Amino acid sequence: MPIFKAPVDDTLFILNDVLGLERYHNLPGFADATPDMVAAIVGEAARLAEEELFPINLSGDQEGCTRHDDGTVTTPAGFRKAFDLYREGGWLGLAAPEEFGGQGLPYTLHTAVGEFLSAANMSLMMYPGLTQGAIAAILEHGSEEQKRTYLPKMVEGTWTGTMNLTEPHCGTDLGLLRTKAVPNGDGSHRISGQKIFISAGEHDMAENIIHLVLARIEGAPEGVKGISLFIVPKFKLNDDGQPGEGNGVSCGAIEEKMGIHGNSTCVMNYDEATGYLIGAENKGLSAMFVMMNEARLAVGMQGLAISEIAYQNAANYARDRLQGRSLSGVKAPDQKADPIIVHPDVRRTLMTIKAFNEAGRALTLWTALKSDIAHRSGNEQERQAADDILSLMTPILKGVLTDKGFDHTVMAQQVFGGHGYIEEHGMSQYVRDARIAMIYEGANGIQALDLVGRKLAMNGGRAVMALFKEIGDFCEGNRGDDRLSGYTKALKKGLNDLQAATMWFMQNAMAKPDNAGAGSTDYMHLCGLVVLGYMWAKIAKTAEDKLAAGETAQADYLKNKLITARFFMERILPETALRKARIETGADTLMALDAAAF
Amino acid sequence: MPIFKAPVDDTLFILNDVLGLERYHNLPGFADATPDMVAAIVGEAARLAEEELFPINLSGDQEGCTRHDDGTVTTPAGFRKAFDLYREGGWLGLAAPEEFGGQGLPYTLHTAVGEFLSAANMSLMMYPGLTQGAIAAILEHGSEEQKRTYLPKMVEGTWTGTMNLTEPHCGTDLGLLRTKAVPNGDGSHRISGQKIFISAGEHDMAENIIHLVLARIEGAPEGVKGISLFIVPKFKLNDDGQPGEGNGVSCGAIEEKMGIHGNSTCVMNYDEATGYLIGAENKGLSAMFVMMNEARLAVGMQGLAISEIAYQNAANYARDRLQGRSLSGVKAPDQKADPIIVHPDVRRTLMTIKAFNEAGRALTLWTALKSDIAHRSGNEQERQAADDILSLMTPILKGVLTDKGFDHTVMAQQVFGGHGYIEEHGMSQYVRDARIAMIYEGANGIQALDLVGRKLAMNGGRAVMALFKEIGDFCEGNRGDDRLSGYTKALKKGLNDLQAATMWFMQNAMAKPDNAGAGSTDYMHLCGLVVLGYMWAKIAKTAEDKLAAGETAQADYLKNKLITARFFMERILPETALRKARIETGADTLMALDAAAF
Incomplete structure (x- = not known):
């Protein structure tokens, strides 16, 4: 039988030692995130993951979700109870604003515990996961009334949320979408159309489901410039804010899919369902x-x-x-x-x-911390x-x-x-x-x-240059440190490959965008290798510093970090050279065949 | 809905043009394999694959096999009929000796059509696939009587075969196996034990199933030196050679597995089943x-x-x-x-x-041709x-x-x-x-x-040296050919990496076998890259020669080959350098952690 133990020690080492979370106590919400508090929260999440979510993971896969003739959906045995525990623990609102019932703690901490919970039961965690996304959109683009109406219930998990983007003929290219919205005259719209692949589209674990639906208002421009975002609740709200009569939205089918059987991936049918515009007309994409x-x-x-x-x-x-x-x-x-x-x-x-x-964990938390700083710094x-x-x-x-x-x-x-x-x-x-x-x-x-088409060029390449500088400075700053030279040397080599590939794009992809497309996946992985290598270098430095400071309780743990860092530098990071070489071959051979020749 | 079209043109191009099958007409069975005959057989296999096997592939996956309470197994709808057609077409015996009812045609041809049939329906093709293996073992190690008794029915596909190796505690390490054989005194043995993961172990498509079972004769030495191979028919044979009463062998369960649902992967229980030794006592492993x-x-x-x-x-x-x-x-x-x-x-x-x-196809057929030569050359x-x-x-x-x-x-x-x-x-x-x-x-x-532990060292490295020489000679022999220099240069670079990695093993793995194990998977892929590159170089030469000779009907096809060859050399083959670099890091870092630290 499968086993699972949340990697608590590793997470705490990254949060406290590698990232030094305490140094950010000036950020809102971070003052409460003392090492003791962090350890308590992470430990409690580990318990929930190991004892409640994990034991129903395999059975949830085998049982799957069941759609009944009336369009209702039953989740696998144990999912409701586990979700209740998750909700009662306040996990959904861990990092949400306190004014809507959240705890306002760092998003970094939310991410740390999210890994445990998703590892234990990915399908189950998708229900609150989609809710998080919907909360974020309403927080940023919703009116004050919309926030007051929906957020408290969503933050506590009594209601869940969904994202309705995809249609049968339209996935990546949202400009093609056909779901339409007709004004009712009272500020609301009637939404009609079909959406597919809607995760958590219908289930039995919440009192209401708040669908966020992309649709085209009658007469709107073609393409992505005519798309608006709507809130479409499964049950319309009564005047007291409680779910009342049903809306014109129903689950038409559950997809038979390769995995995540515990999550109900729905075909959602909208038939003149009442929807409420969120954000500006035709600006749905930004929301x-x-x-x-x-x-x-x-x-x-x-x-x-x-x-x-x-x-x-x-x-x-x-x-x-x-x-x-x-x-x-x-x-x-x-x-x-x-x-x-x-x-x-x-x-x-x-x-x-x-x-x-281990480096992926550090990278995830490092990035989550950037998100906290980006949203909370003064x-x-x-x-x-x-x-x-x-x-x-x-x-x-x-x-x-x-x-x-x-x-x-x-x-x-x-x-x-x-x-x-x-x-x-x-x-x-x-x-x-x-x-x-x-x-x-x-x-x-x-x-x-x-990454290559938008993020690289953003603000004249400011972001990527800042990243190169940060990693370059780290290598330079530790160059004289014999303990770290093995790591920094390998990292610098990887960084050189990344910089050369970036330069190649600058010189070859402006005039010929296919050269960017041809190297895009290799470039993404080249970046990944280098930032993971950077994480290992930071971890190695932390471990060496702690060992030098006489740390004994964790000595074996820290020495193992150094061995694993060395392994990464020896075996994994050298892939940067191959990625760079592939990028530099460009698009010519790639694009030479007629489509019919495939 | 899925589509499938057997790659007939590509297969014929490889057989006729790249490998020049006609040049081998002196080998037994090859005289009949004229281009016309080959085209007819390949075409007929394509029809069988596309029209009969492929349409029941997806449905076979969805339906799976059903074990009934009496231990019988029903295969998915359509499998019986499709297997009948396969059997009636004589496909199972295509390359089998004529004296046992086969057609004695090249194994190369058998392999060529096998690709089509397996692509169309891998699960279905496993039933005759396992039979092929059992036929090969009986052909090489069976007594004359065993051959006469079993082979004609197996070659025609009226009976199928299986391989029974694995037990719950014993997969790779067959020395651990426990299934036991007790002499009956009449030359036969009573076989008792449990085997798992037995593909095609029980089904409804054959009149009898001939299980080849590894077991340990009472009192035999421990480990792999005490293992013998037995023929255990599902139904014992009457004096007239027809299946009679049941034997003590039954399917205890069908495994719930990730894929190949159309094939019945069985737990097989042997309870004093009558078995017949094949080959010598305690020499089961070689058979x-x-x-x-x-x-x-x-x-x-x-x-x-x-x-x-x-x-x-x-x-x-x-x-x-x-x-x-x-x-x-x-x-x-x-x-x-x-x-x-x-x-x-x-x-x-x-x-x-x-x-x-395309290179994989060439490599498969090139290797199959080696098998024909190894078995049939005078x-x-x-x-x-x-x-x-x-x-x-x-x-x-x-x-x-x-x-x-x-x-x-x-x-x-x-x-x-x-x-x-x-x-x-x-x-x-x-x-x-x-x-x-x-x-x-x-x-x-x-x-x-x-590969690294046995095949490399075999006969003082004779095989790998021959391979290096063949590829090296090809590069050398075509060095002056401007049309091919791009391909041969890239191939030579890959070959150099392979030779250097081989040399590294010679210098570092003899005294420290963990260095061989640490690089084994990278070495296998390094070899694969180089031989696939060699196939592309051969294909490119063939294409250039045909174009130079004024070939027009296939001109686009041949030019596309050259583009694809270039792509392989530019994008895929350079991976050899990474593989070599990984091999040369050796085992030290890899083996440094305590088992408990994982």
């Missing part, structure tokens, strides 16, 4: 992007989370499974065979995932600098952590041999669940295009 | 390896096959799906959006898979040289074609965006089906170890 950006960071975190639970199970199996003997001599003479963790190829697998997860310059990095990192986190996270579930499954292919061990579920993260909230190819 | 090697080539081919069908569907979708506009200007002005095949990142995906599939030296390459290539084909084949199903699925995650489009099935090929018949980590 939608608030949800999207929030969601993209969360999806990157999912990639990490599933990689973590898959890794833990693989490591556990590798320690237990007796098969064959070590190449370097018998290791367990009292057993009929050695545990397979003695085999270098199994080690390679485990080290590869471990080195990714200093305009600080806010802007943080927002630059946040914007730049969003597609990288989403694309790289989900691509690699998926790869790692496959590698972890491989450790189990034939047993990994059997559903009862859970490894198949991790692969199938992790697969969606590469697709939704903008397929990873779109993330790569967002 | 088993005959099945294994045959099966490993077939599994590599499956990796290619699923990559091909996934590719075709992705290419088709990319031509049809309208979404967004080309970066280099509108391409379909009369449509609301361009087909997504205009986007470089979609091209990158398709070109990557295409470049792999010249001892030729046989040995071919067998060397065949032995060396077996783990490479199995490991690389299934690792990459799986990766490519994932890439193809990504082209579909969210639609790829929905079961109805079939892309999820390809991913789930392809996944098993990395695991069964020896997980790919075992293939890599077989």
